Amino acid sequence: MSEVVSYELRENIGVISVNNPPVNALAQVVREGILNAVNTAQDDASEAIVLACEGRTFIAGADITEFGKPPKDPWLPEVLTAIENSSKPVIAAIHGTALGGGFEVALACHYRCAVATAKVGLPEVKLGLLPGAGGTQRVPRITGVKAALDMITGGNPVPAGKANEMGLVDELLAGDDVVGSAIQYAKNLVESGAPLKCIRDISIDPSTVESDFFDSARKQLARRARGQIAQDRIVSCLEAAVKLPFDEGLERERELFKELVSSPESASMRHIFFAERQAAKIKDLPRDIAKRPIEKVAILGGGTMGGGIAMCFANVGIPVVLLEISDEALERGNSIIRKNYNITVQKGKMTEDKMEQRIALISGTTSYDDIGDVDLVIEAVFENLDLKKEIFGKLDAACKPGAILATNTSYQDVDAIAAATSRPEDVVGMHFFSPANVMKLLEVVRGEKTADDVLATVMQVGKKIGKVCALSRVCYGFIGNRMLGGYGREAQMLLLDGCTPAQVDGALEGFGMAMGPLAMSDLAGLDVGYKARQARTDLPDDPKLYRMGTLLVEMGRHGQKTGSGFYKYDPETRKRMSDPEVEALIKEEAGKLEVEQSEVSNEEILARCFYPLINEGAKILEEGIAQRASDIDVVYIYGYAFPVAKGGPMHYADSVGLKNVYDKICEFRDRYGEQYWSPAPLLKELAEAGKTFAEWDRERGTA
Ligand code: T1G
Numbered sequence: 001m002s003e004v005v006s007y008e009l010r011e012n013i014g015v016i017s018v019n020n021p022p023v024n025a026l027a028q029v030v031r032e033g034i035l036n037a038v039n040t041a042q043d044d045a046s047e048a049i050v051l052a053c054e055g056r057t058f059i060a061g062a063d064i065t066e067f068g069k070p071p072k073d074p075w076l077p078e079v080l081t082a083i084e085n086s087s088k089p090v091i092a093a094i095h096g097t098a099l100g101g102g103f104e105v106a107l108a109c110h111y112r113c114a115v116a117t118a119k120v121g122l123p124e125v126k127l128g129l130l131p132g133a134g135g136t137q138r139v140p141r142i143t144g145v146k147a148a149l150d151m152i153t154g155g156n157p158v159p160a161g162k163a164n165e166m167g168l169v170d171e172l173l174a175g176d177d178v179v180g181s182a183i184q185y186a187k188n189l190v191e192s193g194a195p196l197k198c199i200r201d202i203s204i205d206p207s208t209v210e211s212d213f214f215d216s217a218r219k220q221l222a223r224r225a226r227g228q229i230a231q232d233r234i235v236s237c238l239e240a241a242v243k244l245p246f247d248e249g250l251e252r253e254r255e256l257f258k259e260l261v262s263s264p265e266s267a268s269m270r271h272i273f274f275a276e277r278q279a280a281k282i283k284d285l286p287r288d289i290a291k292r293p294i295e296k297v298a299i300l301g302g303g304t305m306g307g308g309i310a311m312c313f314a315n316v317g318i319p320v321v322l323l324e325i326s327d328e329a330l331e332r333g334n335s336i337i338r339k340n341y342n343i344t345v346q347k348g349k350m351t352e353d354k355m356e357q358r359i360a361l362i363s364g365t366t367s368y369d370d371i372g373d374v375d376l377v378i379e380a381v382f383e384n385l386d387l388k389k390e391i392f393g394k395l396d397a398a399c400k401p402g403a404i405l406a407t408n409t410s411y412q413d414v415d416a417i418a419a420a421t422s423r424p425e426d427v428v429g430m431h432f433f434s435p436a437n438v439m440k441l442l443e444v445v446r447g448e449k450t451a452d453d454v455l456a457t458v459m460q461v462g463k464k465i466g467k468v469c470a471l472s473r474v475c476y477g478f479i480g481n482r483m484l485g486g487y488g489r490e491a492q493m494l495l496l497d498g499c500t501p502a503q504v505d506g507a508l509e510g511f512g513m514a515m516g517p518l519a520m521s522d523l524a525g526l527d528v529g530y531k532a533r534q535a536r537t538d539l540p541d542d543p544k545l546y547r548m549g550t551l552l553v554e555m556g557r558h559g560q561k562t563g564s565g566f567y568k569y570d571p572e573t574r575k576r577m578s579d580p581e582v583e584a585l586i587k588e589e590a591g592k593l594e595v596e597q598s599e600v601s602n603e604e605i606l607a608r609c610f611y612p613l614i615n616e617g618a619k620i621l622e623e624g625i626a627q628r629a630s631d632i633d634v635v636y637i638y639g640y641a642f643p644v645a646k647g648g649p650m651h652y653a654d655s656v657g658l659k660n661v662y663d664k665i666c667e668f669r670d671r672y673g674e675q676y677w678s679p680a681p682l683l684k685e686l687a688e689a690g691k692t693f694a695e696w697d698r699e700r701g702t703a
């Protein structure tokens with residue numbers, strides 16, 4: 001045993017208790033402690049063994065921080081073999097979330113019992129891995145191959161009740177005294193002479209699996225996986241579970257696990273796992289700072305964004321007051337919300353009753369008098385600074401002292417908005433991404449005077465409504481949209497240089513982006529970018545800049561909403577199709593602008609689009625707008641669908657090598673001029689020192 005694993009005899013039942021906060025991860029000392037305890041129990045008076053955990057959860061998996069380092073004895077399979085070969089029944093007593101290696105420990109036990117609130121799961125796929133300790137061999141022996149495939153490739157937790165129905169949990173315990181109830185359950189098993197039930201002894205009848213099951217599963221998963229390989233390897237493990245004896249299946253699983261754990265895809269996904277949790281921490285704020293209670297929220301503006309934001313709070317049971325300028329506008333807002341919920345109900349992901357419960361939490365008003373008692377107001381009106389200033393002046397007067405006044409602006413100056421109030425310390429940016437009830441990213445924008453407890457409160461409430469939060473200082477476009485500028489600019493410049501829209505988007509979608517930049521602009525509306533550019537005074541006077549986007553808007557081609565933009569769209573299916581008229585127009589414009597067209601490789605397209613993003617990210621870091629390079633990765637994974645298997649733009653830059661990125665940017669500068677291609681000083685410094693952004697984070701103690 002070890003200091004994090006204790007063992008004691010209670011009523012002739014040996015009780016192994018793991019205590020390795022915060023989530024009882026299977027660190028080496030835990031594996032060693034469990035192994036020693038199981039071995040001790042073989043020779044004592046115990047009639048059965050209960051394996052339980054202290055704290056908030058049963059074992060939540062292998063210790064992810066150990067990956068990438070030489071594995072230390074005892075390996076997990078050795079511990080599971082000792083459990084399975086025990087001469088006395090071993091019972092897993094589950095509370096909280098038994099995940100990954102934790103659930104695999106439970107599966108090696110002879111019986112599993114759980115409190116009703118517990119969940120079990122194999123989320124390894126979300127780390128680019130597969131269950132490497134028998135999960136792919138034991139689960140299908142209980143649930144069948146199809147259910148096992150869904151569970152392991154989805155990686156989502158299964159509530160204890162459902163797990164009991166599936167046979168993954170043998171006994172649901174009443175109450176929440178998991179150890180006491182488990183001891184009683186163990187005694188009942190002993191008294192009833194229950195056998196030592198090993199899942200490994202169950203075999204799967206191959207005739208129960210359709211001949212093309214695995215191949216069709218691979219094809220279907222490949223479409224969803226976007227550059228991830230774990231799903232394919234999981235199918236291979238399940239195939240082994242059907243076709244091979246148990247021990248050979250374990251060998252196959254171990255072999256494929258080793259491939260994945262050393263893959264760049266898994267390294268990227270593990271990077272994001274920790275980056276997401278780091279991003280929620282504000283470097284100069286104590287972690288235990290008191291937060292303001294948020295029990296009632298007002299959303300100002302019931303448009304697409306306001307409606308989606310209102311749903312985020314209603315979904316977690318927080319009452320919302322929707323404030324609009326007229327009853328008609330309110331009605332429109334409420335119908336947007338009902339429509340959104342109906343989509344979820346139609347998909348079978350929510351019951352009508354649950355929808356009505358949530359809608360009932362959203363009330364409406366046209367008077368500021370009705371928001372005097374709210375703890376947080378989020379303004380989500382049209383992107384006009386003067387209008388926002390006027391609104392915040394009214395909020396300042398209408399809201400109670402201590403209410404947090406947040407703006408959902410996507411690029412306006414939060415300090416200017418705060419200055420329109422008598423309480424700038426209560427003002428903060430909460431930049432949601434559209435659709436707000438779906439997208440997980442929340443950029444929290446820290447004004448010069450934003451109070452520390454306001455920031456800590458917004459970070460906490462952001463997590464509560466299911467968002468992944470990242471902190472930004474004030475600048476045009478904050479983190480995400482500021483970096484996006486160069487990405488969109490180059491996508492259109494590449495058209496003049498000789499690419500078709502399909503080639504540009506194809507290269508980026510082949511990399512793993514959910515949608516290429518030109519198709520994305522068509523979706524958002526080319527007129528949106530056009531209007532934003534008209535309002536800017538800082539753009540260079542360059543006729544090539546966004547030339548095609550501007551031309552298409554002036555032709556009335558605003559994108560999907562008008563049936564054509566860079567592409568034509570099928571009016572029924574909205575499927576995009578290349579448009580020869582646009583391709584001819586591009587060539588004509590290139591001629592007028594005397595741009596010499598040529599063949600452009602996919603590799604060049606990726607560099608031209610991603611390197612401005614990375615370069616701007618480096619500037620954002622040196623200006624202190626973002627706390628960490630990994631925060632920028634979180635912004636792009638959760639706000640812009642950057643492929644998680646690439647880890648985000650800054651992690652991707654590290655994998656390319658910052659010297660290579662820097663040299664390429666210098667090449668582009670020499671070819672296209674300093675105006676767009678001036679290397680960030682930080683990028684130059686790191687490139688010349690042979691360092692990575694990850695090292696930069698670590699050196700600042702912000703990793
Ligand atoms: N290893 C190391 N640290 C972990 C960890 C883990 N498995 N899980 C969580 N942490 C840290 C986390 O970084 C954070 O640290 C703190 O715990 C609280 O986490 C062999 C190979 C369990 C649902 O993928 O899903 O087993 O920021 O903020 O919101 O086949 O943590 O406080 O310093 O997320 O209450 C499989 C991952 C591993 C589960 C709790 N297991 N964890 O959520 O807290 S691979 C997983 C979670 C594996 C086997 C394979 C969640 C949670 P810090 P948190 P939470």
